Amino acid sequence: MTDSSEASATEPLPLAGIRVLDFSQYLAGPSCALRLADLGADVIKVERGDGGDQCRKLVIANQRFGDDSVLFHTINRNKRSFAADLKKPQDMAQVHRLIAQSDVMIHNFRPGVMERLGLSWEAVRQINPRVVYGAVTGYGVVGPWRDKPGQDLLVQSLSGMAWLSGDADQGPVPSGVPAADILTGAHLAQGILAALVRRAVTGRGARVDVSLMESLFDLQFEIFTAYLRDGKAPQRGKVNSAGVVSAAPYGIYATSDGYLAIAMTPVDRLGQLLGCESLLAFDDPLTWFAQRDTIKALLRDHLATQTTQHWLDRLEPADVWCARVLDWPQLVEHDAFKALELTQELRYADGQSLMTTRCPIRVDGQRITATRGAPLLGEHTDEIRAEFSLVQPA
């Protein structure tokens, strides 16, 4: 097979011509809009003039880029910004005009806020019956958590997910990546795109609701279904746990010079390949889950005696599913990382640039990249007013 990323593009990006108004802040909603922008949509962030998206001030690792957080720039690449105060009638009149000419709108206000602003789904479909209206909440549109603040770590904690990682002797271990935000954004993009597919047939828009809780719960669906079936709360293993329902040897093990991951593999065969005689007795697959701690402790002690490469030389030729554990400095030096061209450079009008990641989806054999960085607050207000023939407020 040839490298299809070299094929010439003959089609527009999939969402070329789709206009998205994004009223959302922080991570989940903007990550949905980012994906729609990646795929070719024109995304306009509608932001309050006094500060805008609060993510602009959400600094992680003490890193800023200009006046805003690097985090904001990462998640808002390739978008435009329109400043509007939804409490001012003349601004709201302009927002109505934007809605009338858009395909999608997104918000993450708490339940009830858009209703009070006169931008409920029912109100918006009066303005434009073709709009797909996407809303993100923390805990869904019903129930006692409806008005609770939706935040990634809190939803990991309430959803039970924090009990699925780490070892049995630890407390709950949260994920180091914002899984709830990103997965919720991904689900919102799915719902919005499916609604656009339907609109091409019916001519009518839709309302799409997602929440951090429902999305993070969905991420646990396999293990939760097992829980519903046997009623036993999941128990993490005591030794190198990598999943509450996984049998030995599934896990990550220290070697004499690093770490080695081993996925599903018959334990007795693994013992043969590694020269670990104590594993040979485990020839009944039912023992691999029931005695996972015993097996993994034997394996842990054995693997610690040699280098990662020593073990890979035995396992890879035998097609055992295994891998070296890399950190980022190792990863970025690897030829595989370079071949995938996983990064891109954003360029700013003032001459600055920012390296970040790219869209993970290839379309028509092409990597999708875009060099436009995140917008300054209100950077495109005048441009958009001209484009949409909006009168400038006095």
Next chain:
Amino acid sequence: MTDSSEASATEPLPLAGIRVLDFSQYLAGPSCALRLADLGADVIKVERGDGGDQCRKLVIANQRFGDDSVLFHTINRNKRSFAADLKKPQDMAQVHRLIAQSDVMIHNFRPGVMERLGLSWEAVRQINPRVVYGAVTGYGVVGPWRDKPGQDLLVQSLSGMAWLSGDADQGPVPSGVPAADILTGAHLAQGILAALVRRAVTGRGARVDVSLMESLFDLQFEIFTAYLRDGKAPQRGKVNSAGVVSAAPYGIYATSDGYLAIAMTPVDRLGQLLGCESLLAFDDPLTWFAQRDTIKALLRDHLATQTTQHWLDRLEPADVWCARVLDWPQLVEHDAFKALELTQELRYADGQSLMTTRCPIRVDGQRITATRGAPLLGEHTDEIRAEFSLVQPA
């Protein structure tokens, strides 16, 4: 706001009328097809007659349902199964007829396999130029890892993600949920749906490629961008780490009777609310990241002295972002869980039933549920032959 889930459905599901042929196995591809099925598509699993999707045999927690794993049933609800051997000319002729009448096809064969079978994207578009052709690989279509087995734990290990969770004194800590599989499936669904949006305009299909590595890398995009900027490998905190770039107090803490999660909050204010005088000195926000271990150790010792409810009574009225940490037995008893109606019952022809989760996306204010369980291998072969006017092979 009223409970919109009670609104009556007036529209078909978004993907009603879309037909998906799914040749993929295990988790990533089938999880994409599951979401398309949730949203209304007719999903046909094309499986080898001798064993079918290998996920049927992938037993987790020693749980089976009939002849197959519960895992298989969880991820393949609401699909049909068509048995075909792609190496038999008469079966392949039928598959060509199915492709000619389908909107989407999905596979996760290693690079080159579909080309050898005569089902490359170039070949398939000759059969049906409107088909959207989605492919899942482990590590992308180029580079030295192209032919390496793609598996969730291994990709977590190679992508650097395993170094983002857990505390500084631990080795790499993998996620207890299959984040790579599920996110890759989500990205594939996004790409396929965006291509269907474009097809409604152009009349032409598309090729969409995703990989476990590119998707898991995208999940880390915020932190990786910070890494690219300062070149410093991320360091987990020593105390209750919940993210390599997060300042104190972000984390989960043991109380005298459970666990409490606290998200972004000014440390000095937190000290006032909790009556923890040693925190009052940290009034410079720059210290919250730089001295996160010191701050979190003080907080850890203080929070251990009282119950979770004691602290919630002080923090929640002050609008601090915090939450109790629940396990599943606690979650399923909670009114919030019940109000969200997060589960559904699958029903089987033989009278059995299986409780599982539901689609996390609400459309037009409706929860989306479907009672049809996963198919037996080849269960719908005859039905589909009749529907597509396929001649039964001799």
